[in-house]
Amino acid sequence: MNNFVKSHGLGNDYIVLDIEKINFKLTPKLIKKICHRNYGIGSDGILLLIKSIKADFGLKIFNPDGTEAEKSGNGLRIFSKFLFDYKYTKKKSFSIETKGGVVRSEVKTKNSKVELVKVEMGTAIFEAKKIPVYTKKEVVLKEKLKIKNKVLTFSSVSIGNPHCVIFTNSLSAKTAIELGEIIEKHKIFPSRTNVQFAKILSKKEVMVEIWERGAGYTLASGSSSCGVVAVGFKLGLLGEKVRVIMPGGILNIEIDNDYNIIMQGPVEEICSGQLSFK
Incomplete structure (x- = not known):
């Protein structure tokens, strides 16, 4: 027992x-x-x-x-x-x-x-009301969010749970820790959100730092990896098969044209x- x-x-x-x-x-x-x-x-x-x-x-x-x-x-x-x-x-x-x-x-x-x-992992959902995100727009792609006097460009997706993806050329754990909780609890995310900072290396590889909703900074996340790939694929930045590199290690993510996702x-x-x- x-x-x-x-x-x-x-x-x-x-x-x-x-x-x-x-x-x-x-x-x-x-x-x-x-x-x-x-x-x-x-x-x-x-x-x-x-x-x-x-x-x-x-x-x-x-x-x-x-x-x-x-x-x-x-x-x-x-x-x-x-x-x-x-x-x-x-x-x-x-x-x-x-x-x-x-x-x-x-x-x-x-x-x-x-x-x-x-x-x-199911199908990525981009409809704002289903993620959910408070906005008048149907989808949330490459929108602006002001945090600590910084203007961030973010996109949102649901993989059964909400994700806020921010692509950047400068990636660090420090940024994820400093901004993650503020973004997680921002008023535009009524159910709070997971937060990913991602740096594109190629169509097949992306590096990610993660702030997990309810858990904080984390070394790796499967659903976060799926969220990053889904948004990257939607924006034409990533391909159908992607290696997601995180501090804890690597996940392999596959996505098709209907946004069905497989994680391994x-x-x-x-x-x-x-x-x-x-």
Whole structure:
């Protein structure tokens, strides 16, 4: 009872729990405590296995601030590894229902353990009201936003969760940390937003620094990678197959002319154990 598994995808780490194997309620306060890197196990969020009537498995994703996220690319890869490695399924391809929609996941194994996961992330959405973004325009592409006396050019997209993509020639973690939270909580984003600063290297490669909604600066993000590629493809800056280079490592993203997105990347277990509360 109360067993957990902690894994990471390119340094973006999550704790996985099974709702049928815990005897406590995951309140926002408890989520914050478990995810705290000094007073808890420490992670970028919690993945909770639940039942689903729409897919093979159901998944609730919680940010370290206690809020619920719609979708997480790295989280989905970690969750997929957990399902296969811990014998919830023998299939190497299965569906997962998230708050942001149903996705299909395919695992690739080495020595009977998952080391690489491919996820069909769904279709990128550019309609402003569906992202959502407060604007009179139907889509938000190359719009201006004033932050700290700086005028930024941004574009918005939803990959089941909202993203604000800013292409720049000068990329740094410092900028993502200084401006990320302000942009995340800007009034034009009613559900807040994930923020990406991206530098195009070629049609096939892009470097990205990420501020994740509800989590802060992060080494890598699957859905953020998808968001950057979707916007880059829409603007003609990126091609159909792109390597997304982040501080935590590299993800391979594919996109078609209908904006359907496939993400592929590694995942690794860190540790497992049992939660106890005193």
